């Protein structure tokens with residue numbers, strides 16, 4: 102299963118992902134219609150993208166009175182069935198991350214659907230702050246990163262001992 | 264009917280009468296001049312007398328986007344500030360990246376025309392098309408980034424802002440306008456034009472879509488452009504890795520880095536202030552303007568020493584040069600601190616660094632009484648440079664006040680205007696025309712005063728395959744680049760895209776966004792038209808051929824050391840040919856035939 106990964110350290114705050122997302126879903130450019138949101142903290146010039154995490158236990162799904170939201174076991178995506186949605190906004194209240202929201206009209210619930218398996222946002226993210234990866238590979242990368250740091254320490258230890 | 268790209272509306276705010284109105288964009292102008300610099304200049308020609316005092320109520324300040332702002336076009340976050348320039352009285356336009364431009368489009372407007380003068384400090388709050396003029400008494404006097412925060416606190420945390428710092432409030436003729444608290448429209452003194460209106464800032468937020476005429480074709484063009492850029496050696500690789508500062512070693516390596524107020528053009532200690540050193544010791548992360556795949560912006564911090572903890576955006580190549588090589592300073596910590604201070608106070612780094620270098624020369628040569636300087640003002644002293652920056656930013660004492668008016672006025676005050684490294688009173692940036700010949704022609708003929716972003720010859724003469732020392736072909740090269748840049752500046756995207764994109768790709772994005780039939784040829788013609796109306800503005804303002812020149816040093820004092828040793832700039836070898844190619848007479852006046860061809864004859 103593949104997931105959208107965010108690497109805050111690499112984000113440049115360009116918001117191209119927001120524009121690509123909104124265009125993919127509406128054919129227009131409007132950051133308010135983007136499922137991904139880049140938060141900027143101007144005081145320290147730090148940028149933090151956030152997007153739906155497709156939770157295993159999805160509160161949005163749990164509170165939805167019409168079962169408009171359901172987790173697809175195959176893709177892992179929590180899918181929104183527009184026709185069933187009554188716009189009660191309970192999912193918005195329930196999501197711990199603020200990842201499900203209303204579009205710019207304030208009327209329609211929208212959420213990340215991984216663009217059906219080919220996310221538009223990652224295509225415009227040149228610094229690779231966003232990636233779409235197999236879950237196992239992600240943990241591998243993290244393990245490798247830690248191991249690399251430990252390797253440097255190990256090398257230093259040897260130097261100290263010699 | 265506007266089909267896309269533009270919102271089709273401009274906002275007029277009169278600060279004298281407090282009248283606010285929205286009006287339809289002039290479609291004919293949009294077709295002939297696009298947005299940004301082109302449309303703004305056309306409007307200025309229509310609505311103000313080019314002879315007015317730039318700091319008077321009669322001057323206007325326009326904040327303009329182009330048709331590509333607020334779309335996914337690469338690097339499309341530019342906001343152009345157009346006014347009659349406080350530094351020299353020429354037509355001025357100065358643009359910055361960030362996110363203000365797209366936000367203005369989402370709020371429903373292509374541009375804001377600020378008129379008149381408020382009787383007390385105000386800021387403008389544009390929220391989803393609704394406009395308020397609010398008192399800014401408590402914000403007046405605050406730094407640009409503080410003002411950004413305060414205004415967002417009083418409006419909306421996600422508003423995008425334009426603010427000026429104390430330098431603009433106090434009408435420094437080299438003051439800048441800041442976007443998002445850290446992105447500068449640095450040149451021509453636009454900050455003073457805003458300050459003279461008692462306008463502290465503008466906050467914008469909106470919820471409207473931006474649309475394009477042919478979405479499918481537009482996105483095809485956009486992805487093509489983004490792809491080209493990401494593969495380009497400079498835009499895609501070098502600039503992402505090292506920022507614009509990658510140029511320090513490159514330009515010094517060809518002997519074109521003006522040093523010690525351009526007494527030389529080679530700085531032996533360049534590597535200490537290079538992009539490589541910056542990356543190694545100071546870089547926290549890259550920052551990109553709206554939709555930018557290049558992300559040349561830097562976020563840097565000083566990690567140790569007396570300036571420890573100083574954090575902010577930049578410095579750009581030009582700022583590193585002006586506070587570094589131009590002042591003979593190799594202390595990168597001091598250079599970074601100077602840059603951050605300038606952003607906070609809202610003052611142009613290129614002009615200020617160069618003004619301090621000019622002061623250093625006057626001081627060392629004894630042209631300026633020692634007692635006029637509050638301290639020893641010697642080339643090479645990072646401490647002196649930084650102290651001078653502080654005084655200029657705060658406009659403390661006669662010395663600080665005089666520095667804040669730029670090198671030309673400073674040097675003139677001491678009877679040596681020839682030591683100001685400027686053209687039309689505006690300091691030139693980090694490329695020595697004696698070593699890169701086309702840049703001299705560019706500085707001399709630039710309509711807003713010396714500058715490197717009105718036809719960046721260096722891209723071809725140093726980074727490309729033209730001969731940097733040759734004169735042949737340079738007039739044509741500079742004309743072409745000037746025209747290209749004028750159209751690009753009016754489309755809403757960043758000049759850096761031209762490292763990879765040609766008029767073809769640019770025209771493709773502009774035409775699919777607007778629905779106007781614009782091919783590469785028409786795109787260049789739009790640029791030429793804009794260049795000509797800028798010239799007409801300047802002629803009406805009183806500029807003549809005599810103003811298209813360079814400091815005597817550049818024309819007669821050979822470079823002393825380095826790879827370009829012995830060279831001077833022979834401007835005369837290019838200037839007449841340039842006028843001829845432009846279809847202008849010997850006095851730099853556009854001929855009737857030329858204006859007819861460009862369909863702007865009524866304006867003369």
Ligand code: SF4
Pocket residue numbers: 111112113114115116117118119139148150222225226227228229230231
């Ligand atoms: S496209 Fe990438 S770098 Fe740009 S804002 Fe989105 S996550 Fe950040």
Ligand code: SF4
Pocket residue numbers: 152153154155156159160161162179195196197198199200201212
């Ligand atoms: S919308 Fe929120 S709760 Fe629902 S899956 Fe996404 S992150 Fe989880």
